[in-house]
Amino acid sequence: MAPRVLISDQLSDAAVQIFKDRGIEVDFQPDLGKDKDKLAEVIGQYDGLAIRSATKVTEKILENATNLKVIGRAGIGTDNIDKDAASKKGVIVMNTPFGNMITTAEHAIALMFAVARQIPEASASTHAGKWEKNAFMGVELTGKTLGVIGAGNIGGIVCNRALGLKMKVVAYDPFLGAEKAKQMGVEKVELEDLLKRADFITLHVPLTDTTKNILGRENLAKTKKGVRIINCARGGLVDEEALAELLKSGHVAGAAFDVFAVEPAKENPLFGLPNVVCTPHLGAATTEAQENVALQVAEQMSNYLLDGAVENALNMPSMTAEEAKVMGPWVALSGHLGSFIGQLTDEPITAINILYDGVVAEMNLPALNCSVVAGIMKKANPDVNLVSAPVVAKERGIKISTTNQAKSGTFDGYVKVTIKTPTRERSIAGTVFSDGKPRFIQIKGINIDAEVGPHMLYTTNIDTPGTIGTLGSVLGEKGQNIANFTLGRASANGQAIAVLYLDEKAKPEAVDALKATGLFEQVRPLEFTMA
Template sequence: MTAPKVLISDALSEAAIQIFKDRGIEVDFQPQLGKDKDKLAEIIGNYDGLAIRSATKVTAKILESATRLKVVGRAGIGVDNVDIPAATTRGVIVMNTPFGNSITTAEHAIAMMMTLARQIPEADRSTQAGKWEKNKFMGVELTAKTLGVIGCGNIGSIVADRAVGLKMRVIAFDPYLSDERAVALGVHKVELDELLRRADFITLHTPLTDKTRNIIDADAIAKCKKGVRIINCARGGLVDEAALADAIKSGQVAGAAFDVFVDEPATANPLFGLPNVVCTPHLGASTTEAQENVALQVAEQMSDYLLQGAITNAVNFPSISAEEAPRIKPFVALAEKLGAFLGQLTEAPIKGIRIEYEGAVGSLNTRAINAAAITGVLRPFLSEINMVNAAAIAKEKGITIEEVKSSHEGDYESLIRIVVEAEDMPRHAAGTVLQDGKPRMVEIRWIDMDAEFAPNMIYIRNDDKPGFIGRFGTLLGESGVNVATFNLGRDKAGGNAICLVAVDEEVSDDLLRAIEKIPHVKRARRLRF
């Protein structure tokens, strides 16, 4: 088996590079390549993984050239420089490291708040200029002040914890913050308008979405108490910078501390040059510890995925732990092959797909197995479908997806049954994974079967009448087609029968038509796996 190959196109630590090497992954370290999009597009097709920071832009054009690429790993939390929809369409997992720089970013927000409260940058410039303007720089204490935290997730909760330690009163607006979590953090959960009205300081720690864009605008600022101070170390665009600049000039806002801006690098901004405004160049994650942590974390995550199929902190696919991956992998293969079997038999439009789990398999993380089943069913119709985009494409096409689990064990410890609801009729098949780890088909149309999957197969539905097997075998022999395995099943003597045959080569159209002319054959299909 060829070792996976990873390209690192931004600066990453030697320790992170060594992680890839220690795991048996070939590494190409070109830290300046991310700035050269043409050169990146030229060589990206040679790699299974791409490790980046913020300098590399993974555009749709780059992804078009990334024919081997399986995963993009972003050392850091922001993935604005990756075209997520394009990566998803191509089946490329996009990972980030949301927790590696949490403490560093939270500490920067606290430092910015303290700096703002005591006007330290302006006082420093004045003092170093030989002035002694002690009365000019009158600050405010943080103790007993109210801090409003907008977004109390991973970073926001650390800020809240530190602020509680500073004896501040902390209120938080976050629709996803539970009452129990708020109590544990020692914060009071409020609605946004109440936070604006009560807070002496406001700090933002939320992603930039359509709902959060300009969450602090002119209207919001008007609702704040006069003299509020605003800190943004999260994302540019959460605050209307022009509106904030006007509010600072009018005295409604006493000051602001910003580490992020709408346009970066920020060489000009409405906030620049205003009194009691502190600006830093996106330093939230810029500590030695944080840079090392995210680099090591992304190297481990990418290695786990490329070698084991484990998915951690992916922004476009459910997580699969390193412990789960080996157990799930054979069932993923089974689900995709069962789905592919049914998809190749279905010609009418598909309305729904139901995936049923019986026995031990139902206790596994089935999201990846579901994705594999959907991929298998729809691939005959949609060549661009893959496990990463399968659920989204099914939803887009109006295909309902249903999952049913039962702890009941029948003849097998684990069984997966897929039912495809098409406009003409439902079709279903079931399979299991035996001790050898190979997927097997054990049921078609409620008829018992025991068949391994093979690259080339023939499926026949017929009446259970004497003479069929002889005529079929003779026809294959006369056509020079060698049989690998021959599996039969029927619902009752003389009733409906199914034949599933693995052959050494793809069946020709002429042979398929000849098979269909055999007496009592109802349907014959050529299958590829």
């Protein structure tokens, strides 16, 4: 059955066609996002939801999204999506951070020119029939120092454009390396230094706990007298009331804002000030950018729904279509290893360690981690998936760690999962053979070679003669056919295990009969979801 996608905001016909060309059923209702009650009523019918900024994906909407797997935001901002609720629901949230980079960077440069030359005020005066040539004395950009806070994708483009304007560029970005800064032609500085030196300051960082009010009252007071400040990133990065006071006092010569702490901004401390240029969040508002992000979100959602590729996700590790093809068997194996341990463990898990050896150690480990954790969590919460599992684990206080190492044994690569509980430690390892099929290769430190099937039975016992015969005869008496049978032991007369692949689900009466023999320490039926 083809996946179904609802488009509840305005997307281009070309974006709609991408879904159709990929064989996805599309319901294009560009005004539905404005009706939250109607959206909540119908959302359960869809596998994907494509939106812009008008649709608000609230916890209530997500409660009704029984089949939803992915939300795609055509644009970079996802403030209109409850990402915590989406993660708990197991819904991937994607955005398109690169489709509007140039447009937003160009808008920042445009606002810098506008505030430097007082273009809006001069235009309004001229339209009014005045000829106030001497009233609008501006400043040149050439030779001035531009302070860029955040030199990532958009900030990097702004740096490049500013260098073309013959400005000196200093950048504050904790993630900007010295070599990268040299390649960009900018000087990497600390924030304190930037504030003292910059003639213009432009912000290009997301709004986080760390960046909120990064230009608060204290930092604004440290700026160079006569500075001009541009914000095309996010409202809340600048203390607008403190900035308004400094604009009135003349310490700050001008400001240009495209974003505000409260949007839509009907009133704001900056409004009405003569040395402030304001635009209504137009950073991405060009024909080219709107088309680019629409096409990009359609491609990303299609790739996920059809091929399992995860691109530009905010609540799950990304995995390209190429990675998904190569890693598919390893993702399945990781889930089976987690599921095995999860089904055997009846007490709270306090820690999970995942060891990656050989070829698998070079793969996309965060995605594999999610698969392991999801497998473990499924016993307690059958609805958990790769998105919600890390959230559930974190809520339960489970510590997750990983180890990776070069090839250390017979296999080209393997995964080993170890969990800790208040009373014990349990481990299992597995690999993927050349046929793409997963195998369990070690349980409790005992080497085995067990094919993974949907219906399995796991037993432990002390290695004594006749145990295997009893196992086979009891299952035969109960009409339980064995497809595959794997044995392993630590030593003669020591700990022994058996892993059986059954043709059908283990019958309760067969399990009870095995337990009644008194030969087995554990008799555990196991179920695995096969791709």
